[in-house]
Amino acid sequence: MVSRYEIGFILSPEANEEDSKKVLDAVAQIIKKAKGTVEKIDDWGRKPMAYPINKFKEGGYVFLTTETDGATVLAVEKRLRQMEKVLRFLSLRLDERLKKSNKLTKRWTKIDALRRRNQELRGEREGEAPEAGTEPAPAKETAHAE
Amino acid sequence: MLNRPAGGDSRPPKKYYSARKKYCHFCKDRVNLVDYKNYKNLENYIAETGKILPARVSGTCAYHQKQLSKAIKRARHMALIKYIVNKRG
Numbered sequence: 001m002v003s004r005y006e007i008g009f010i011l012s013p014e015a016n017e018e019d020s021k022k023v024l025d026a027v028a029q030i031i032k033k034a035k036g037t038v039e040k041i042d043d044w045g046r047k048p049m050a051y052p053i054n055k056f057k058e059g060g061y062v063f064l065t066t067e068t069d070g071a072t073v074l075a076v077e078k079r080l081r082q083m084e085k086v087l088r089f090l091s092l093r094l095d096e097r098l099k100k101s102n103k104l105t106k107r108w109t110k111i112d113a114l115r116r117r118n119q120e121l122r123g124e125r126e127g128e129a130p131e132a133g134t135e136p137a138p139a140k141e142t143a144h145a146e
Numbered sequence: 147m148l149n150r151p152a153g154g155d156s157r158p159p160k161k162y163y164s165a166r167k168k169y170c171h172f173c174k175d176r177v178n179l180v181d182y183k184n185y186k187n188l189e190n191y192i193a194e195t196g197k198i199l200p201a202r203v204s205g206t207c208a209y210h211q212k213q214l215s216k217a218i219k220r221a222r223h224m225a226l227i228k229y230i231v232n233k234r235g
Contacts, residue, residue, distance in 0.1 A: 010224065050225045104209070
């Protein structure tokens, strides 16, 4: 089953550009072999870490999103574990979360539409009989909606 | 203690609540997925000691609090957020 994954790893500060390229190539090769695709590579560069790992205080952060099956990701994890230049990694499946979030987006668009309609209705009513007391509260609400 | 007469002047005022209502900031910003990579935002939801703030303090809704706590744990694993903050060191 093909799904979308996000794999992030931290490279040791000792790793030069060649090393980081090697790691990325190795990961990409495993994915390509399994007929998956690497969609996006997000390289943050060297960044101080919140706490030292293996006595290193900074590390190179790289995140990539791919579309492959679970077995390939396991293979990638195995490969990353073997590499000394990789301090830490984390792989996540995004599909299920995206599905859930789509549901949420639908609900939000519904709520936003309702709010807009209410606002219009309120605007019409206020146009007929303007009241100073009721004005500020609804205005705040619409600010949240947008 | 319980038998103290009600409405005495010497009595300290009852618990004081702030008038502002809490709301879920993620719902307001229409955040679909709480991402652990966005660690600067996550730092708003951890206490000084590094603990995850409970939803009743931050006002986050259940859906987002669940994601938030997971995201913070992931960010900790990737050394984006500290596990504990030692005030002495």
